[in-house]
Amino acid sequence: MTLLMKLSRRDDVGLQHQVFEQIRSMILDGTVKCGAKLPATRLLSETLGVSRNTISLAYARLADEGYIEMRESVGTFVSSQIPDLALLPANASDVSSHSLDGHFTILGGASIAAEVRSQTLINPHRRPLCADFWVGRPAAKSFPLKTWSKLIHRRLLSAGGALTEYKDPAGLLDLRKAIIEHLRAWRGITAHEDQIIIVGGCQDGLNLVCRMMMVRDGSAIVETPCYQGAAYLFESFGARLHPIPVDAKGLVTSMLPDVANSIAYVTPSHQYPLGVTLALDRRIELLAWAARTHSYILEDDYDSDFRFSGPPITALKGLDRAGRVIYLGTFSKCIGAGIRVGYVVIPRGLEDSARHFKTLMNNGQPWLEQAALADFMKDGFYESHLRRIRRLYLNRRNALLDSLKRHFGSNEVLGAEAGMHLVWRIPKHLPSAHEIETIALSVGVGVYTVSSGGAADLCPAAENDRLLVLGFSSLSEQEIELGISRLAQALAKINPLAITRSSAHLPKGEIRPRSKGEASQKQKRALDRRMLA
Numbered sequence: 001m002t003l004l005m006k007l008s009r010r011d012d013v014g015l016q017h018q019v020f021e022q023i024r025s026m027i028l029d030g031t032v033k034c035g036a037k038l039p040a041t042r043l044l045s046e047t048l049g050v051s052r053n054t055i056s057l058a059y060a061r062l063a064d065e066g067y068i069e070m071r072e073s074v075g076t077f078v079s080s081q082i083p084d085l086a087l088l089p090a091n092a093s094d095v096s097s098h099s100l101d102g103h104f105t106i107l108g109g110a111s112i113a114a115e116v117r118s119q120t121l122i123n124p125h126r127r128p129l130c131a132d133f134w135v136g137r138p139a140a141k142s143f144p145l146k147t148w149s150k151l152i153h154r155r156l157l158s159a160g161g162a163l164t165e166y167k168d169p170a171g172l173l174d175l176r177k178a179i180i181e182h183l184r185a186w187r188g189i190t191a192h193e194d195q196i197i198i199v200g201g202c203q204d205g206l207n208l209v210c211r212m213m214m215v216r217d218g219s220a221i222v223e224t225p226c227y228q229g230a231a232y233l234f235e236s237f238g239a240r241l242h243p244i245p246v247d248a249k250g251l252v253t254s255m256l257p258d259v260a261n262s263i264a265y266v267t268p269s270h271q272y273p274l275g276v277t278l279a280l281d282r283r284i285e286l287l288a289w290a291a292r293t294h295s296y297i298l299e300d301d302y303d304s305d306f307r308f309s310g311p312p313i314t315a316l317k318g319l320d321r322a323g324r325v326i327y328l329g330t331f332s333k334c335i336g337a338g339i340r341v342g343y344v345v346i347p348r349g350l351e352d353s354a355r356h357f358k359t360l361m362n363n364g365q366p367w368l369e370q371a372a373l374a375d376f377m378k379d380g381f382y383e384s385h386l387r388r389i390r391r392l393y394l395n396r397r398n399a400l401l402d403s404l405k406r407h408f409g410s411n412e413v414l415g416a417e418a419g420m421h422l423v424w425r426i427p428k429h430l431p432s433a434h435e436i437e438t439i440a441l442s443v444g445v446g447v448y449t450v451s452s453g454g455a456a457d458l459c460p461a462a463e464n465d466r467l468l469v470l471g472f473s474s475l476s477e478q479e480i481e482l483g484i485s486r487l488a489q490a491l492a493k494i495n496p497l498a499i500t501r502s503s504a505h506l507p508k509g510e511i512r513p514r515s516k517g518e519a520s521q522k523q524k525r526a527l528d529r530r531m532l533a
């Protein structure tokens with residue numbers, strides 16, 4: 001038989017691989033039938049102008065993978081049982097049947113949830129913006145690159161078997177000890193190293209807890225609005241969400257249901273997304289509720305390292321005498337989301353169970369990042385890094401408050417004492433948050449409504465559409481001013497009374513004379529060039 005093949009002498013795909021691939025494709029698409037005899041290696045090598053060895057090696061690989069059979073002194077034949085074809089169902093009716101609700105059943109009736117709600121992790125507009133106030137992004141340049149590379153390198157040199165052997169699934173002991181020290185000094189939490197489980201960020205920690213707590217088919221109490229990652233995860237486990245509103249003092253604890261063995265997910269230090277801090281009387285009430293109903297509280301302390309005034313507020317876990325709080329911490333916000341390291345503080349009595357679940361989930365986190373992070377903390381780099389970025393974010397927050405005041409005459413905000421974002425209450429004479437989001441986008445500025453900024457607004461209240469969520473940590477002071485001034489000008493086109501006089505009197509497209517800390521025209525043009533449209 002003749003095989004119609006065309007080889008190319010590109011150096012990125014070897015000839016032997018091309019022969020293998022082309023014959024394999026011909027077998028799979030039926031061009032060459034099962035049982036057919038293939039040309040002898042000598043003949044095929046002459047036809048294709050390649051060495052006989054190339055063909056022999058390609059045949060040997062095809063034989064190894066079960067596509068052909070070499071029969072001594074008889075020849076080479078296409079196998080009667082082709083591996084890929086054997087994996088296909090005999091007819092279409094064998095394929096699992098899909099149902100419209102996003103579930104399909106497979107053998108034995110197991111159900112796979114084919115549709116879950118996906119959280120928005122990055123700016124949903126997917127286009128470069130001249131100023132993007134997306135939430136929760138650390139300043140890219142603040143990553144301690146030099147120190148980090150040194151620590152990684154040092155650990156690599158002395159790694160020994162650490163990279164080849166399984167380690168404690170709960171995480172590197174050095175890191176757990178460093179975390180305990182940090183929690184004691186900054187969050188008022190006392191924990192034993194057995195209570196710490198290193199995970200791949202808060203989201204991974206939430207998954208661990210969901211598995212442990214059997215949220216499945218139960219219900220989960222959440223703040224509304226709340227972090228999408230938590231709400232959608234609970235849903236994916238089949239839990240019904242039980243939303244509790246948030247007011248200026250945080251979660252309205254008087255509305256907690258009196259149901260035993262519940263689980264409540266909260267963000268007490270800096271409510272996500274509204275930014276409010278849970279008041280002390282509510283903290284006490286929440287803890288008392290958990291003790292009374294034998295429930296657990298999941299405290300997500302995602303950005304608590306950034307408190308701009310006064311001493312850090314003790315975490316809820318620091319007040320937990322009944323062992324009812326499971327604490328989630330992350331290095332995503334204070335170092336970088338790319339390193340994917342976080343931790344869970346497990347209440348006494350549940351340590352073994354948590355460790356067993358963690359082992360079943362993934363046998364533990366990568367050793368190298370854990371080791372470098374442990375050194376980063378132990379050697380004092382973490383403290384100085386935190387001090388530095390706290391100052392940086394404070395300046396950026398102040399720049400945002402100044403810009404809002406200057407251009408709109410109002411900077412009535414929620415949650416500005418801490419964190420990486422604040423919530424601006426839109427003055428009455430301006431359009432709604434949804435409208436402003438669209439207008440801002442048309443001039444290359446990303447601002448977000450309560451529900452578009454990575455949050456789930458489970459009981460959308462009318463007043464939420466008067467709130468805009470503005471992340472400031474990843475923007476320079478110049479970018480912040482540029483973004484807010486552009487937004488002000490765009491709104492002034494619709495309603496000249498929308499903005500303050502200083503902004504309103506600017507000629508079309510021009511930006512106010514610069515004051516200290518604001519961008520020069522040159523800088524602004526450079527930023528503008530980064531926009532696509």
Ligand SMILES: Cc1ncc(COP(=O)(O)O)c(C=O)c1O
Nearest residue numbers: 136201202203227272302330332
């Ligand atoms: C409230 C909240 N929790 C958790 C996370 C995710 O943290 P991680 O990167 O550690 O999974 C975020 C991310 O923005 C968040 O806003």
